[in-house]
Amino acid sequence: MDTRHQIEMVDTISLKPAAYNPRQISDWEMRKLMRSLENFGFIDPIIVNKDRTVIGGHQRLEAAKSLGMEQVPCIIVDVSKGLEKAMNLAFNNTGGENVQELMRLVLVSMTEEERIKSCLDQSEIEKLLGEIKKQAEKDEERAVSVTCPTCGQKVKESIQSE
Numbered sequence: 417m418d419t420r421h422q423i424e425m426v427d428t429i430s431l432k433p434a435a436y437n438p439r440q441i442s443d444w445e446m447r448k449l450m451r452s453l454e455n456f457g458f459i460d461p462i463i464v465n466k467d468r469t470v471i472g473g474h475q476r477l478e479a480a481k482s483l484g485m486e487q488v489p490c491i492i493v494d495v496s497k498g499l500e501k502a503m504n505l506a507f508n509n510t511g512g513e514n515v516q517e518l519m520r521l522v523l524v525s526m527t528e529e530e531r532i533k534s535c536l537d538q539s540e541i542e543k544l545l546g547e548i549k550k551q552a553e554k555d556e557e558r559a560v561s562v563t564c565p566t567c568g569q570k571v572k573e574s575i576q577s578e
Contacts, residue, residue, distance in 0.1 A: 423461055426490040428481050431462065432469045436501060439508040441475050448535045449479040455533045461489040463507070465500050472507035520544045 441449070458480065462473030470477060471493070480488045495503065523531060523544055531541055563570050 421491050421493050423489055423491050425487040426462075426464070426468070426492075427487055428477065428485060430468050431464060431477055431488075431490070432467070433474050433477065434469055434471065434500070434504060437470070437474050437504060437508070439474060446475065446479060446482075448537075449475055450483055452535045453479055453483060453485075455535070458485070458488055461491045463491045463493065463503070465497075466492060466494045469500060471495075471500050471503045516544065516547075520547060 453476070458476070460473070460476065462477055463471045464473075465471055473490075477488065493503075523541060526534070532538075534541075
């Protein structure tokens with residue numbers, strides 16, 4: 417397959433969503449996507465075939481239209497209709513899940529403003545951060561006070577489980 421492609425700004429009105437596209441998102445997810453476009457701009461281009469059929473990025477296109485964007489960045493490829501469909505399915509079926517512990521670490525390292533801009537639901541953020549607080553409380557409960565025999569200062573020391 418020829419992987420050469422070009423990126424250009426394309427009028428949203430000229431783009432044709434693929435009738436066969438199986439991906440749908442909820443209204444809530446669409447609002448999150450729109451907020452993301454407002455916060456960060458259009459960083460992830462839409463992928464279109466040479467005839468302007470959208471291969472990947474249907475939801476981003478709808479969000480852009482809802483926000484009144486007249487042009488969006490597109491990666492334009494030249495592939496057969498069969499390969500176009502294969503690409504669409506591949507783009508819509510590749511993904512993964514977030515590792516919750518890493519999500520918590522990322523959230524802790526962010527400011528409140530940055531967390532808001534992440535477009536995560538506030539309850540999701542609170543749940544993840546709450547789990548960190550619960551773990552800290554468990555660690556605190558497992559700590560014992562120890563008095564230094566030399567200076568008499570009291571310090572907390574963790575109890576290590578084996």
